[in-house]
Amino acid sequence: MPVFLNATDPGFETQFQALLSAKREDSPDVDDIVAGIIKDVRARGDAAVIELTAKFDRLELTPETLRFSPQEMADLIAQVPDHERAALELAAERIRAYHARQMPEDQSWVEPNGATLGWRWTPVSAAGLYVPGGLASYPSSVLMNAIPAKVAGVERLAIVVPTPDGQANPLVLLAAQIAGVDEIYRIGGAQAIAALAYGTETIAPVDKITGPGNAFVAAAKRRVFGKVGIDMIAGPSEILVIGDAGQNPDWIALDMLSQAEHDESAQSILITDDGDLAKAVSAAIERHLETLERRAIAGASWRDFGAIILVPDLDHAAALSNRIAPEHLELCVNDPDALAEKITHAGAIFLGAWTPEAIGDYVGGPNHVLPTARSARFSSGLSVMDFVKRTTLAKMTPEALRAIGPAAETLAISESLEAHGLSVRARLDHLND
Amino acid sequence: MPVFLNATDPGFETQFQALLSAKREDSPDVDDIVAGIIKDVRARGDAAVIELTAKFDRLELTPETLRFSPQEMADLIAQVPDHERAALELAAERIRAYHARQMPEDQSWVEPNGATLGWRWTPVSAAGLYVPGGLASYPSSVLMNAIPAKVAGVERLAIVVPTPDGQANPLVLLAAQIAGVDEIYRIGGAQAIAALAYGTETIAPVDKITGPGNAFVAAAKRRVFGKVGIDMIAGPSEILVIGDAGQNPDWIALDMLSQAEHDESAQSILITDDGDLAKAVSAAIERHLETLERRAIAGASWRDFGAIILVPDLDHAAALSNRIAPEHLELCVNDPDALAEKITHAGAIFLGAWTPEAIGDYVGGPNHVLPTARSARFSSGLSVMDFVKRTTLAKMTPEALRAIGPAAETLAISESLEAHGLSVRARLDHLND
Numbered sequence: 007m008p009v010f011l012n013a014t015d016p017g018f019e020t021q022f023q024a025l026l027s028a029k030r031e032d033s034p035d036v037d038d039i040v041a042g043i044i045k046d047v048r049a050r051g052d053a054a055v056i057e058l059t060a061k062f063d064r065l066e067l068t069p070e071t072l073r074f075s076p077q078e079m080a081d082l083i084a085q086v087p088d089h090e091r092a093a094l095e096l097a098a099e100r101i102r103a104y105h106a107r108q109m110p111e112d113q114s115w116v117e118p119n120g121a122t123l124g125w126r127w128t129p130v131s132a133a134g135l136y137v138p139g140g141l142a143s144y145p146s147s148v149l150m151n152a153i154p155a156k157v158a159g160v161e162r163l164a165i166v167v168p169t170p171d172g173q174a175n176p177l178v179l180l181a182a183q184i185a186g187v188d189e190i191y192r193i194g195g196a197q198a199i200a201a202l203a204y205g206t207e208t209i210a211p212v213d214k215i216t217g218p219g220n221a222f223v224a225a226a227k228r229r230v231f232g233k234v235g236i237d238m239i240a241g242p243s244e245i246l247v248i249g250d251a252g253q254n255p256d257w258i259a260l261d262m263l264s265q266a267e268h269d270e271s272a273q274s275i276l277i278t279d280d281g282d283l284a285k286a287v288s289a290a291i292e293r294h295l296e297t298l299e300r301r302a303i304a305g306a307s308w309r310d311f312g313a314i315i316l317v318p319d320l321d322h323a324a325a326l327s328n329r330i331a332p333e334h335l336e337l338c339v340n341d342p343d344a345l346a347e348k349i350t351h352a353g354a355i356f357l358g359a360w361t362p363e364a365i366g367d368y369v370g371g372p373n374h375v376l377p378t379a380r381s382a383r384f385s386s387g388l389s390v391m392d393f394v395k396r397t398t399l400a401k402m403t404p405e406a407l408r409a410i411g412p413a414a415e416t417l418a419i420s421e422s423l424e425a426h427g428l429s430v431r432a433r434l435d436h437l438n439d
Numbered sequence: 440m441p442v443f444l445n446a447t448d449p450g451f452e453t454q455f456q457a458l459l460s461a462k463r464e465d466s467p468d469v470d471d472i473v474a475g476i477i478k479d480v481r482a483r484g485d486a487a488v489i490e491l492t493a494k495f496d497r498l499e500l501t502p503e504t505l506r507f508s509p510q511e512m513a514d515l516i517a518q519v520p521d522h523e524r525a526a527l528e529l530a531a532e533r534i535r536a537y538h539a540r541q542m543p544e545d546q547s548w549v550e551p552n553g554a555t556l557g558w559r560w561t562p563v564s565a566a567g568l569y570v571p572g573g574l575a576s577y578p579s580s581v582l583m584n585a586i587p588a589k590v591a592g593v594e595r596l597a598i599v600v601p602t603p604d605g606q607a608n609p610l611v612l613l614a615a616q617i618a619g620v621d622e623i624y625r626i627g628g629a630q631a632i633a634a635l636a637y638g639t640e641t642i643a644p645v646d647k648i649t650g651p652g653n654a655f656v657a658a659a660k661r662r663v664f665g666k667v668g669i670d671m672i673a674g675p676s677e678i679l680v681i682g683d684a685g686q687n688p689d690w691i692a693l694d695m696l697s698q699a700e701h702d703e704s705a706q707s708i709l710i711t712d713d714g715d716l717a718k719a720v721s722a723a724i725e726r727h728l729e730t731l732e733r734r735a736i737a738g739a740s741w742r743d744f745g746a747i748i749l750v751p752d753l754d755h756a757a758a759l760s761n762r763i764a765p766e767h768l769e770l771c772v773n774d775p776d777a778l779a780e781k782i783t784h785a786g787a788i789f790l791g792a793w794t795p796e797a798i799g800d801y802v803g804g805p806n807h808v809l810p811t812a813r814s815a816r817f818s819s820g821l822s823v824m825d826f827v828k829r830t831t832l833a834k835m836t837p838e839a840l841r842a843i844g845p846a847a848e849t850l851a852i853s854e855s856l857e858a859h860g861l862s863v864r865a866r867l868d869h870l871n872d
Binding site: 089090092093094096097100104107110113115121122123125128130131144145146177213214228231232234235239254256257260261263264266267268294298299300304342343346349350351352353354355356357358359360361362363364365366367368369370371372373376377379381382383384385386387389391395396397398399400401402403404406407410411412413414416417418420421422423424425426427428429430432433436 | 579
């Protein structure tokens with residue numbers, strides 16, 4: 007049974023804490039296995055990747071067939087129906103337009119003492135994108151990861167996607183093509199992450215790896231972090247809906263189920279100041295769970311992790327939401343803009359009843375790769391910023407050095423770093439000669 | 440002996456590869472010990488932290504004395520000489536001014552179909568800063584970590600700094616006060632990271648942890664990543680100087696030694712197109728190594744990891760520099776601005792002979808926490824961006840949903856996510872009724 011809480015109950019704080027700290031994911035400890043796989047790929051390159059692919063994906067490859075050929079790509083992509091292609095293209099166009107606005111600007115200024123300061127942004131040269139195989143092989147995720155990289159100016163973008171038993175998803179390949187991906191390899195798991203991070207004879211190493219994956223992929227990303235950059239380690243999806251009187255309970259129920267259907271560990275929460283809405287949403291969820299295709303998954307998620315919380319007013323709702331720091335936050339209320347002002351931690355906000363979260367998954371424009379498991383407290387969704395880096399710039403003049411050099415020398419001496427101080431002093435002495 | 444390479448030698452590529460992949464750091468495998476410490480602090484809170492501090496820092500604390508009291512702070516800070524205080528204040532002012540320009544802007548725009556899109560930045564609520572004790576307890580690092588956090592708007596900023604045998608560094612405390620740090624705890628090691636990440640009875644948990652530390656601290660940060668945000672895992676410091684004919688070899692030698700004196704694992708490299716400069720810098724380094732206070736450390740660093748590379752021209756120098764992706768890059772050349780245009784990967788660039796790297800360590804304004812170990816390929820130095828996060832915003836109108844909703848429904852169906860599709864369809868049907 008999902009949890010029904012009332013924020014004015016005396017036991018609420020304890021119950022809410024339990025909800026906050028509920029462990030939704032079994033993280034099997036695969037770290038030792040993953041360490042072995044990475045070591046093997048580093049030592050034996052292609053041969054290890056090919057063996058592991060035969061073992062895990064039941065697929066026999068050679069160095070020549072690790073990568074999809076242009077002909078294979080074309081043949082598979084030709085299977086995509088026109089209306090799906092058109093939908094992907096619309097999504098890509100909107101995602102590109104949104105992310106193009108994220109490009110950060112270089113800055114440079116001259117101080118009165120003549121010093122020039124500033125910074126400059128440059129793209130990561132090569133990035134790798136992990137795309138899960140099987141059920142969770144989502145073409146929309148390809149767009150969401152690949153487009154920000156290409157908007158940032160990443161020159162070489164490689165995808166790894168496992169194709170268990172050789173089954174490839176034509177829509178994933180089309181999405182990769184639309185996004186401008188340069189190379190696609192039919193490998194997955196920790197071996198694919200190792201190949202991207204360290205390179206093999208066939209696969210050149212990349213500088214940054216993004217994209218979701220299972221426990222093996224997550225453990226491998228954690229291990230190669232430092233050698234390459236990684237994005238966040240994503241957990242199961244979550245939605246929090248704040249609703250008030252007069253909202254359509256059926257719409258809210260469907261929005262909550264659209265998270266629940268992702269994964270048995272997904273979490274859907276409704277916070278409302280209207281008891282009738284709480285009851286109506288609950289009933290609508292139960293009704294849809296009778297017929298929904300993925301009712302087994304959605305039902306388990308709702309039963310184990312779902313929650314409806316009744317609050318005295320929307321200010322209380324905002325305060326609880328900020329403690330949850332939800333990945334997706336829907337404000338299905340009469341004045342969503344006013345409520346949004348009170349939100350300090352959330353991955354993405356969907357304002358008003360006409361903005362179902364599913365719009366954000368596909369065609370809204372913002373990224374759907376968002377911080378899970380309360381990490382919106384300290385991190386952001388995927389963006390162009392994940393594929394650029396900043397170089398700071400400083401240029402002193404003799405006058406500037408005369409003005410601020412002595413302070414640097416003082417601090418260097420206080421930190422017992424003599425050469426630091428001497429490097430400033432030698433120049434200052436030259437000026438005084 | 441440091442390495443002397445010539446880019447036109449037939450064996451150069453192999454030698455340069457060896458330089459690139461040289462392992463400079465012994466990372467002792469302390470992961471099991473650290474896992475135990477974190478578990479202990481999670482289970483027993485203050486009691487565990489106090490026991491571990493007694494064991495590692497030979498310091499007996501109580502829950503009441505974990506934190507520096509205002510009186511202790513005042514007494515210790517009163518020991519700082521005026522000229523050191525003035526230097527710290529100048530540094531803080533310049534670092535604050537530089538970082539204030541990094542605050543990213545919110546955006547919001549309305550599309551022709553009526554949809555409003557955009558994003559908003561908000562600060563992390565609470566951050567923790569690790570400050571090493573003993574030799575590497577640098578007040579400048581306190582400024583460099585704390586000021587960006589406060590500029591970002593972090594409400595609660597806590598410092599942990601071990602004080603082995605009770606020895607505290609007054610300058611560190613003054614730097615914390617100048618930067619506006621709210622709480623200072625005299626604890627260190629993995630136990631301090633665990634206390635910040637999970638909280639104890641006395642120490643409230645934070646959302647993000649930054650700051651350098653030893654192998655235990657680094658392993659602990661890696662382990663709590665996800666529960667909280669962390670900055671990079673910093674490796675030993677590096678400098679690359681590109682010099683051309685006519686530069687002052689003594690200045691370059693001191694700049695290279697100011698990295699070497701940090702750590703036996705630090706690395707200093709000179710790339711030049713002028714054989715005479717190469718010889719003169721090498722001689723100047725040897726001469727300074729006879730008298731430098733930290734000559735044992737600097738000498739070991741120069742002997743084991745130093746390098747001078749002769750190239751045919753500065754374009755070659757830029758190309759090699761981009762493969763190294765240095766933490767600090769000094770362009771001691773006649774036209775540093777032209778050469779800087781060719782640099783694609785570097786943490787920080789110091790332009791021209793009047794900009795010793797030490798200026799950047801203290802008073803230049805840019806941050807001195809920079810990506811090491813070639814990670815400037817994919818990451819940036821510390822900045823205000825490390826203490827803010829972005830919430831994306833989307834608000835559809837009925838018209839906007841009519842325009843883009845069907846594409847979302849198509850993609851949802853193609854991904855077998857029925858509830859996603861239904862959540863859009865229910866609204867579209869309502870519009871068509």
